[in-house]
Amino acid sequence: MKLRHQVPSTLRNDITRSGAVLFGPLHREIDRLFEDFSQGIASQQKMMHLLPNIDVAENNKEIDISVEMPGLERSDVDISLEDNVLTIRGEKKMETHRDDKNVYVSERAYGTFLRTIELPAGVDSSKVNATMSDGVLKITILKPANVEAKKIEVKEGKNGKPSTRAQ
Structure with missing residues (x-):
């Protein structure tokens, strides 16, 4: 009960x-x-x-980036390189619908997007090549020459103690 x-x-x-x-x-x-x-x-x-999918790969000489951008034209994409950060901006514009059609379902995304990729130090923007074909943006970046780390020797100060005075 x-x-x-x-x-x-x-x-x-x-x-x-x-x-x-x-x-x-x-x-x-x-x-x-x-x-x-x-x-x-x-x-x-x-x-x-809306964010495009990317692939990033590298070998000894270059970095290859592929970005999926179906339905976009080259004029819809802007690429810039500043302070070792590659920025890919774009806009997927809404297609105009005709007045004689009723839209029942619309799952496609429209608007602006931004992707950033941090690159190794010393990348030269003049050594970046970008092409777009069949909705795929391909960016090739030549890697900078290897910069060897400089070893700094620690010297002994007076009385066997490390020197703290700036030289």
Whole structure:
């Protein structure tokens, strides 16, 4: 037997009414928080869908970067190199829909995107080559000449203690 059936109906109605008064606003606030949270996740998923996928590989002489950009033209992409950071910017523009068609489903993402890739120190921007074909952007970057680390000898100071005075 359920506990609810053990409580007299008049008392049960009072409990239900007072519960609605006490917990109704809390219930609505929790619903609103979950709705805001789910909308935020949907927005992040849409943004992640817009970011192009990349592959980065290297050998002794160069770094090769491939970026998937289906539906984009060369004019939609901007590449820059500053402080050893390669930046790829672009915009996927929404196609114009004709007035005689009703759109029932639209899952494609549109808008601007930005990808940055940190490169080794000393990369020369004049040694970067970029081509785009069949929706794939290919960037080839010549690696800088290896810079040997300079070994610095620690000298003994006066009285056998290391010198702390600047020279």
